[in-house]
Amino acid sequence: MPKALEQQHQAQESAQTSTGQKLDWRRKISDHVAFGLLVYTGLHIFGTMTQLKTGNGSMLPYLALVILVAAIIPACRWFEMRWEGLSEEQATDPALAPAFKREVTLMWAAVVGLPVVLTLGFKGLSALF
Template sequence: MTQASAFHKQASKAADWRRKMSDHIAYALLVYTALQIFVTVGALKAGGGSLLPYLALVILVIAIIPACRRFESRWNRLTDEQAHDPSLAPYYRRDRFMLWALAIGLPFALTGLFKGLAVAFAS
């Protein structure tokens, strides 16, 4: 068996970091969207006519797109050999953690910030 065919046999069993990250981005966007709707709708109901929840919604949409593109492009630049390299596992875990932290935390953080600003300026 040649070295190339041995690599392809092993690679078919190993994780493809590009695909795994792409899957996580898709799921994170779904979670992010659901949280964004839930948190923003709650803020809109309690907003009392303020434009700040709408501004928060716009910033949330604008913020997530470049972040997801950054994660996606970093992993899509890998060659076929690199995409199956087990030594990239720590970097994958780091990026996966950052992605999910953004997807879950960003809607709450920005909506909380804008609610705080609304309270501060309403006084």
């Protein structure tokens, strides 16, 4: 019994962050989504603005901005909603760390990769037309 209590105490201690706050996957995913949307928007606007400065008069850069609203915001919200449904006990469970890391990695790959892919794709389409 003392060994089990000691293991439970160690698990609770490892669930705390360096600031002394308890680990909460819901809060952490919300932070990642917020920062991810900021990064995505910045990258997307930078890529789109370079296309708008070319002076082609194409509607494709504007279509790319519509994709921002129509695709990435609901996708990021989906990531966040998957973690918001956790109970208080599950939200502090360190066993969810691998799943959390996997989903955050996937989200950040989309956040950084999608603006590049969209910009290159629309640039290729504008070259065709």
